[in-house]
Each structure stands twice: as structure tokens, then as C-alpha cells.
Amino acid sequence: MEKKNKELHYKRAVIHGTKSTLQHALDGVLKEHKLPQNRLEKLGLNGDEGRVIVHEHHHKAILCATLTTYEKGALQPIMGIAPKAADWPIKLVEPPKLPGANETEFLDGFLFLGVWKNHIIFLPSRSCTSEHLEDYLNCLLQKKSNWPQGALVSLDDRPPKEIRQKKFEHVKTMTFNTTLGSSLVESQQPAVTAKTKEVTHTMIKTVHFKPAGASWKALKNFVGIFGGKLPEDILLDSDFDPNDVNVKVEVSCAKRKLEKAGPIMDVMANALRHVETDLVKFKFEDGTELKGSDLKTKKPFRMDCTGSMPVPQQVDKAIETYLQELLDRGTIAADE
Numbered sequence: 327m328e329k330k331n332k333e334l335h336y337k338r339a340v341i342h343g344t345k346s347t348l349q350h351a352l353d354g355v356l357k358e359h360k361l362p363q364n365r366l367e368k369l370g371l372n373g374d375e376g377r378v379i380v381h382e383h384h385h386k387a388i389l390c391a392t393l394t395t396y397e398k399g400a401l402q403p404i405m406g407i408a409p410k411a412a413d414w415p416i417k418l419v420e421p422p423k424l425p426g427a428n429e430t431e432f433l434d435g436f437l438f439l440g441v442w443k444n445h446i447i448f449l450p451s452r453s454c455t456s457e458h459l460e461d462y463l464n465c466l467l468q469k470k471s472n473w474p475q476g477a478l479v480s481l482d483d484r485p486p487k488e489i490r491q492k493k494f495e496h497v498k499t500m501t502f503n504t505t506l507g508s509s510l511v512e513s514q515q516p517a518v519t520a521k522t523k524e525v526t527h528t529m530i531k532t533v534h535f536k537p538a539g540a541s542w543k544a545l546k547n548f549v550g551i552f553g554g555k556l557p558e559d560i561l562l563d564s565d566f567d568p569n570d571v572n573v574k575v576e577v578s579c580a581k582r583k584l585e586k587a588g589p590i591m592d593v594m595a596n597a598l599r600h601v602e603t604d605l606v607k608f609k610f611e612d613g614t615e616l617k618g619s620d621l622k623t624k625k626p627f628r629m630d631c632t633g634s635m636p637v638p639q640q641v642d643k644a645i646e647t648y649l650q651e652l653l654d655r656g657t658i659a660a661d662e
Contacts, residue, residue, distance in 0.1 A: 332636055365466055390440045435450075442649060460479060483621050
């Protein structure tokens with residue numbers, strides 16, 4: 327066992343369609359479906375992937391749980407490290423048997439979470455993120471008795487207090503660092519011979535750029551909130567080389583000093599709520615700048631770990647400590 331840095335993230339649950347808090351709703355559905363088998367969300371074309379809360383308990387006033395993701399029947403590759411060998415061996419292994427289990431599966435990812443009222447603090451992994459958690463909560467809560475039809479949970483960012491103060495300043499521009507993939511498409515275009523006026527068909531190469539990546543997804547979300555729509559691909563002149571184009575998207579505000587940053591930052595925080603990289607940058611009229619990561623509330627904690635897995639009791643304690651810290655700093659309020 328060794329100590330490692332792990333990062334706790336904070337989100338505020340906003341439930342559309344009911345006045346229930348997330349803690350009350352989640353506690354209720356877990357009591358109704360006590361067995362993990364009954365709260366399993368099957369995924370994939372054949373239902374051979376899954377997400378499930380495998381364990382839940384209370385730590386003082388906080389509802390704690392462990393969410394896992396897995397693929398049924400998956401094998402784990404292992405590698406032998408042989409410093410003097412020309413090749414290192416690789417082998418696929420099956421998961422070991424566990425007492426009391428009919429089957430065992432390797433985990434793709436896990437996420438520890440603690441919920442208090444509408445405040446949620448969690449420790450994600452690469453394969454089990456806030457987006458997976460939000461999707462799973464919405465699936466699980468559909469199984470709750472008397473859950474309103476159409477009610478949805480959104481896990482929104484709550485920026486630190488000093489960042490929220492920027493909402494009262496005028497935002498000048500937003501810049502997106504956009505990653506684009508491209509594809510070269512051949513299509514038949516009519517070509518007219520000048521002398522004979524004969525119409526023939528010639529293969530003319532046209533370049534279509536298909537935007538991709540997390541930044542493009544965030545931009546589409548942002549525009550979609552305002553009722554707009556972005557194209558699936560962009561047709562460029564045939565002289566363009568797909569490898570020679572870099573794109574930066576800049577959104578500027580049409581209004582002047584009366585335009586406050588608050589509404590725009592709120593919309594961007596929602597669009598970027600599951601994106602962890604600095605894909606967007608705000609520039610204010612006074613020249614100061616904010617990155618997309620500045621809208622996030624998170625903090626590293628030192629924890630005892632077995633391999634990459636932290637000791638669950640230490641996660642519970644860290645969640646409790648971080649929750650109290652956010653309350654004391656005024657980042658969140660007890661009555662929210």
C-alpha cells in the first residue's frame with residue numbers, strides 16, 4: 327500500500343421535473359432496489375457492457391456509493407518485463423474467481439461518490455467519469471416508484487466564489503481551441519469542353535473537414551442551447567490540403583458594456599460540464615482571462631492506495647472534509 331494523489335470533483339445536482347433532492351431520490355431508489363443485479367444498466371449492442379452501483383452506505387449525513395463499469399467476458403492483457411529478452415511476452419488472462427460469485431469480471435472503471443442534499447463529490451477514473459455518472463443516475467431513477475415522467479438530473483459545475491465574481495464583468499470574447507479531423511471525398515462533377523460544348527463527367531476531389539473532439543462537442547452544446555445548429559462537415563475548396571488547416575473558433579458578444587458574463591459563463595459551464603480540458607477561454611474587457619478549467623471545482627487529496635484503488639474509508643473521509651471546506655468557503659450553501 328502506498329500514498330497517491332487523487333482528485334475529488336464537485337458538482338451540483340439540478341433535477342428538472344421534481345422538487346426532490348438528489349440524496350432523497352437516490353436513497354429511495356437504492357432502498358427499493360437493494361440488490362445490485364436490480365440496478366444494473368446494460369449497455370452495448372448485445373447488452374454485454376454494464377454500469378452498476380455495487381455498494382452503498384451512509385457516512386454520517388452523506389450517502390456514499392461505488393459505481394463500476396465492466397464488459398462481460400473481457401480478458402485482461404498482461405505483459406512480462408524481461409530486461410535481457412529481445413521480446414516481452416504478452417498474455418490474456420481471465421479474472422480470478424471470487425467467493426460467493428457465480429461469475430467474475432474485470433472492471434473497466436470505478437467512481438466513488440458522496441451525495442448530500444443536491445451536492446455531489448466524487449472520485450472518477452478514466453473509464454468512469456461524471457458523464458457516465460449522470461447517465462447512470464438518470465437510468466437508475468427511472469426505476470424509482472412515483473418518479474415523474476421526464477424528470478432528469480444534470481450534474482452542473484459550481485465555480486469557486488472568486489470566479490463567480492467575474493460574472494459581474496463584461497465578457498468580450500470566447501475562444502475555442504477546436505480539434506478537426508478531415509476526410510478527402512471524391513465526387514463526380516460535370517465538366518464542359520470549351521470547343522465542342524460536350525458535357526463530360528470528371529472525378530474532382532473535394533475536401534470535407536469533419537470537426538471532431540471534445541471542444542467541437544462543447545461548441546455544439548453551447549450553440550444548441552440557444553437553438554442554433556452547426557454543420558456535420560465543412561466543404562472547403564479543392565486547393566486545401568487536409569494537413570495544412572488549423573482552426574480556432576472565436577465567439578464575440580454583440581452587446582457592449584451592459585452585457586454581463588454571468589449568463590454566458592453559466593451556459594458554457596453547462597456545455598463543458600463533462601469536459602476536463604481547457605477548450606475554451608474567456609477574455610474580459612479589462613484584459614483578464616479565464617480558462618474552461620477555472621469553472622471547475624476540484625481538489626487533490628493524498629490517499630492510501632492498493633495499486634490504483636484508494637482505500638474506501640479514506641475516500642469517505644476526504645469527501646466529508648471537502649464538503650465542509652466548500653461550505654466554509656462559501657462555494658456552496660447548505661440550503662441549496
